[in-house]
Amino acid sequence: MNIGIVCYPTFGGSGVVATELGLELSKRGHEVHFITYSQPVRLELLNSNVHFHEVNVPEYPLFHYQPYELALSSKLVDMVKLHKIDVLHVHYAIPHAYAAYMAKKMLHEEGIEVPIVTTLHGTDITLVGSHPFYKTAVTFSINKSDAVTSVSQSLKDDTMRLFDIKNDIKVVPNFIDLDKHQHHFTDCQRAMLANEDERVMTHISNFRPVKRINDVIKVFYRVQKEVPAKLMMIGEGPEREGAEALCQKLGIENKVIFLGNSSEIDKILCFSDLFLLPSETESFGLAALEAMASGVPVISSNTGGIPEVNVDGISGFLSNVGDVDDMAKNAIKILKDPKVLQEFKDNSIKEAKRFDIHQIVPFYESIYNEALVNCISI
Numbered sequence: 001m002n003i004g005i006v007c008y009p010t011f012g013g014s015g016v017v018a019t020e021l022g023l024e025l026s027k028r029g030h031e032v033h034f035i036t037y038s039q040p041v042r043l044e045l046l047n048s049n050v051h052f053h054e055v056n057v058p059e060y061p062l063f064h065y066q067p068y069e070l071a072l073s074s075k076l077v078d079m080v081k082l083h084k085i086d087v088l089h090v091h092y093a094i095p096h097a098y099a100a101y102m103a104k105k106m107l108h109e110e111g112i113e114v115p116i117v118t119t120l121h122g123t124d125i126t127l128v129g130s131h132p133f134y135k136t137a138v139t140f141s142i143n144k145s146d147a148v149t150s151v152s153q154s155l156k157d158d159t160m161r162l163f164d165i166k167n168d169i170k171v172v173p174n175f176i177d178l179d180k181h182q183h184h185f186t187d188c189q190r191a192m193l194a195n196e197d198e199r200v201m202t203h204i205s206n207f208r209p210v211k212r213i214n215d216v217i218k219v220f221y222r223v224q225k226e227v228p229a230k231l232m233m234i235g236e237g238p239e240r241e242g243a244e245a246l247c248q249k250l251g252i253e254n255k256v257i258f259l260g261n262s263s264e265i266d267k268i269l270c271f272s273d274l275f276l277l278p279s280e281t282e283s284f285g286l287a288a289l290e291a292m293a294s295g296v297p298v299i300s301s302n303t304g305g306i307p308e309v310n311v312d313g314i315s316g317f318l319s320n321v322g323d324v325d326d327m328a329k330n331a332i333k334i335l336k337d338p339k340v341l342q343e344f345k346d347n348s349i350k351e352a353k354r355f356d357i358h359q360i361v362p363f364y365e366s367i368y369n370e371a372l373v374n375c376i377s378i
Helices: 013-027 066-083 093-109 132-143 153-162 187-192 215-227 240-250 263-271 287-293 322-337 338-355 357-373
Strands: 004-005 030-034 048-055 087-091 117-119 147-150 169-171 199-204 231-236 256-260 276-277 297-299 316-319
Touching: 004 013, 004 066, 004 187, 013 048, 013 087, 013 117, 013 287, 013 357, 030 066, 030 147, 030 287, 048 066, 048 199, 066 357, 087 093, 087 357, 093 117, 093 132, 093 231, 117 132, 117 153, 117 187, 117 357, 199 287, 215 231, 215 240, 215 322, 231 263, 231 297, 231 316, 231 357, 263 287, 276 287, 276 322, 287 297, 287 338, 287 357, 316 322, 322 338, 338 357
Parallel strands: 004 030, 004 087, 030 048, 087 117, 117 147, 147 169, 199 231, 199 276, 231 256, 276 297, 297 316
Antiparallel strands: none
16 A cells, blocks of 8 residues: 655654654555655655655745645645555644645546545644634544544544534554664663662653643652652753753752753663653653653653553552642652562553554554545545
C-alpha cells in the first residue's frame, strides 16, 4: 500500500507518533510518503520505502499570512498522482484534514478517489478546534474524513462533546517502540547527571503554560528536602524563563538542570528515577509512556488521557491538577525506599508493553483497508 502521511514535523507528540508510525509501516512493506513543510525531526534516515516531500509556501506580499493550507492541498494532489498514493493519513484536524479534503475534491474532478484517515491528537480539538473561529471548519473536516481516530478515549469523549460529529471515531492509542528503549548505557555516564546518592527526576515538554512548569519545580522543591535529588528539565518554551527564576527564588538553581531540546533523551531517561507530568490537560501523555518504557515511574495529574497510560499505584501515582503537595508526597513514597522504587520501575515497563508499536500499528492497517473499501465519493 502507498500511504501519504501529513503531520507537523516538530518535537511535539503528534509529529513523533506520525513519524514512528510511518517508519514501522515501511518495515511492514508499505511505501510511505511524508508530506510536510520540513523533514520530521525523528525521520533520521530515508530509505527505499520512506520518502519526504517538502511543501513550499511561496511568499506573496498580497497575503498578510501565507496560505499553507492552499500549498499543502496542491502538493497532496501532485503527490497522490505522481506516486499513486492509496490513502492519506493526516494528523490534526486543522489544517491537515481540511487541506486533505480540498485535495480529495480536486482529485475527484480528475476521476481519482483517495480516502482520508484523520487522527485527532488533542490541541486541534481542545484548544484550537473549540475556538468559535475554527469550530465549523473542524466539524466539517472530521465529518468529511473517511475514517477518524483519536489517541485516547478521553479525547474522543471531548470531541463528541465539543462538536456535532456524525462520523464514527475509533480509539487507537499512541504507541512506543519498546525495542528502542532497551538501554545499554554504562553506570559511569550517570555521574554526568547526579551524584551516586542522588535520585534523578525528569520532566520533558514544550514548556507551554498547559504543562504547569512551575508545578514541576514546586514538587521537586518539596521532594529534595526529604530525598537528595537532581531535576532534569528537557525542552524549550515560554515558561522556561519563569521556571528558572522560581528555582533561584527557592534556592535550588544548582539542583535543577535546564537542558533545552536534547537529542539524548533516551540516555537521560535511562538514568532517571522518576518522571513528573503535572499538566493541566493531556490528550494522551506520550512523554509519560516514553518514561515508563525506560522503567521510570510517573507522578502526574489525573486529567485527560493520562490515567489511561499511568496506572495509579502501579506505574506511578495520579493527583488532582495543581495538588503539588500530594504529588510530592507520592514522589517521596516511591523514591525513599529502594525496594519500592524498583517495584514501580518494573511495573512501569510492564504497563508500557500495552502500547508496544507492534500491537498498535495493525489497527491502523485495518483502518486503511476499511477506508479504501468505504471511500466516500464526493
